[in-house]
Amino acid sequence: MKNIDLILYNGDILTIDENLSTANWIAVDKGSIIDIGNNDEYKKYINNAKEKIDLMGKTVLPGFYDSHVHLVQTGLNLLSVDLSDVQSIVELQERIRKATYKKPEGQLIRGIGYDDLRVSECRMPTRYELDKCAPNHPVWINRVEYHISSINSMALNSLNIPFDLEGIIRDERGLPDGRLTGKASAYIRGQILNNFSDSIRKKGVNKALDLAISKGVTTVGALEGGFVFHNRDAEFIINNNTKFPIDINLFYQTIDVDMVKGKQLNRIGGCIFLDGSFGSRNAALKEDYSDQKNNKGRLFFSQEELNEFILNAHKENLQITVHAIGDRAIEQILNSYEYALTKYKRENHRHRIEHFELPSDEHIKRAKDLELVLSMQPSYEYYWGDKGDLYDKRLGERRKKTNPFKKIVESGLIIAGGSDSDVTKIDPLLGIHTAVNHPNKEYSISPIEAIKLFTINGAYSVFEEDIKGSIEIGKWADLVVLDKNPLKVKKEEIKDINVELTLKQGYIIFKNKGDIDG
């Protein structure tokens, strides 16, 4: 018997193969699974294995996919000051002042998550207020959805701002008061993000990846560049793609097909926003928002523009995906995919739709006919789906129609699960938990179906199902070891399951403090 790298035994292994079979042990060599089986058969390897892990009855799953992550922004946000819970500008000032103690003078302090509607002053801070708490650091505060921002005098000085840019709020002397909206805010965001060095991106991304790995993630779909983000984020991923500890599949959020082709990428898009979000009431709906009459949200593309982009990318054999949340936006992207596929039949394109939160039955059928992949975020329902939560406030009765996982799965469509980090944290087990415990019970799916969202379906959604996504001979040994079996615990307790080990191609890249001797 030849030497092998690793044997994992005594486990409760859910292979997620076609038959959903189970096993007790896995043999790994040179990064791949070379054998798998039940009972004591593993003993034939035990003396020849360089490393042995007694799983002690713990559960093993294929390494998780998070199919929708804004990785660089997640990383940069981890390096920022979280202002999501401040209740006044004074409190914000205090939080920023504390941050100045930790950073050398002159280095940017970025505040994120600030919600001007939740603070007592109901507005963004001015530069004079920010100067008071951080006179010697440039400061940049983003509103929670990035459309409005504030900068202090030092930051204002370091940026070249066109005087005629729309959205610069001015004081009584006619000078910029530090608050920026619309074009001005977008322009400043672009300039600041452009000035972020790649070493800062690296620091943030490493932090984000460490968190992802601790949650069992071994492959990430990174949606980078474009509006709200910055193309340098995407370039950072391209330039460093071989250096990350887990696999990162880039989705370049651009409409520039030639550029993507030039970079020899085979997919395009991500959060190319066809509409906004329910939170800011600009997801495009067919009926008015329940808490705002005469507002149906908005579409950011005309059908003609979208058709042109989709057709162009489709013709170039790219895999495409865009952000569509409301029923009107979903309709629009379905129209465009139909348009492109009618003109140019293409098999196995696996075009995706990101979010797909409020589809009708007809939308599901059309998506199935088009053989689309849906990239959805179950944990939205965990945060927003209950009575009185965001979906209820914005959509009223329509909250009972959001994220209908069961209908979609039963239609035969493939759903790839994601977190939309950092909208929600990277945590596939929470996603699985929510898909099983959907606030609308009729949309709940079984634990095994929910696991597929974050394993084999994730792999399918990026053409990787032949090498990853399930535990089978020949596939990569990307594995996650859990302290409990999601199929055996009470369904309400799935979110409390812990990750014990994460293995990437047979290497342990995360080990919890549990009792497994890895």
Next chain:
Amino acid sequence: MAKLKIYLLGRVDILLNDESILDKLSHKSIGILTYMAEQRNKKFNRNKIADIFWDSNDFDTSRYNLRYNIWQLRKLFKQKNEKIDPFISDKETISLNNNIDIYVDVEEFQKGVENQDINSLEKIKKLYKGEFLEGFYIKDSPEFNDWVFYEREKFQRNYIKVLTKLKDSYKERREYQKAIKILEDKLSINPLKESLYLELINIYIQIGDRNKALHHYNRCVKRLREELNISPAIEIKNAYKNIMNRNNKRDIKEIPESKLINAKNKYSNLYIIKEYDKEKFRENSIFLESYPLGAIEYYVLSELIDKIAKIYDQILLNIDDSDLFNICFVNSKVQRYIKDKDSLLNMATKINIFKSLENIIKQISLEEHMTIMIDKFKFIDNTSLEFIEFMLYRENVKNIKIIIISDEYNEKIKKLKNIKGGKNEY
């Protein structure tokens, strides 16, 4: 006499007798000197200056700090063997000494802003090396910094005024390349200003460079989409439609008869033009370039198929699968137009490929006039040359022009000249 030069547009610099003294000055001293120089005929209240630069409640400290900085500046002048005092001051006031020969770039800039003469405006433009006091910031002097913000905006406004006047003058004088350069300068200040893209598009339409006009349309669309997630304004969309409108294309009637080299060919019009003439005709052509690629056959034909797929994809949808299969051997991109993809792909012969490509060109020429332009003709690969010969000989396509760019008469052109025509004889 001491000569002091102070540059405030762009990165600050201060020269005493043509030697930079910037690294010998404290940040505050630079601030004081630039503040006074920009308003150099003004007499300043000492307390006011102290307040601006030392925003502290401690009156004595700020007065002391001001005295110290002024003393340092005076000392520096003395060290440079200048006997003249750079400041005139008493207990209450202070001002720059007008007996020094002082040059301040912003003064010259301001004087020239209202000029109309193009030469003066060009000179004024050169003075603007960047934003006013670019990157210069004094940490605890909010009033000074506000003054910088105010001045920065004022000079940027005036700079744009100068650029606009220059651009208009260049346009009037039909110096379009210069006008384009100015528009690019304006875009570098505000890349989200849609009207600038529209002006660029219109200039390129005017000079007949459809590709460049399209490029700037796409550049505008991409920028607005990626930074603001919006579509361009209706005017720009209309300009785009205008570019895409095929009726708007110029026809190539300007080619002088004398350059026609193959009058015997009944249908195809073959022309030879010199390199310097090519931009005149390029706009509405399928423009192909030859390269000295040695033995790579079909190179130019592959490029031709590529362009056809881009421009006439609708027509390709109606082409017979058999023709598409044949030209797949030259360029696999056409595979996507094949309706029955399960058919067996047989190896195509050269003649089959030629005939199929001819069929496609013929189909296109039924709908509109087609011009194929081949640059650096001396490098064309032999098979692509054979195809041109084939086309001219067959005289099967009526609505087509072939323009060859060559500065020399060579064997390849001779071959084309000697074609006698006669489609049944091939």
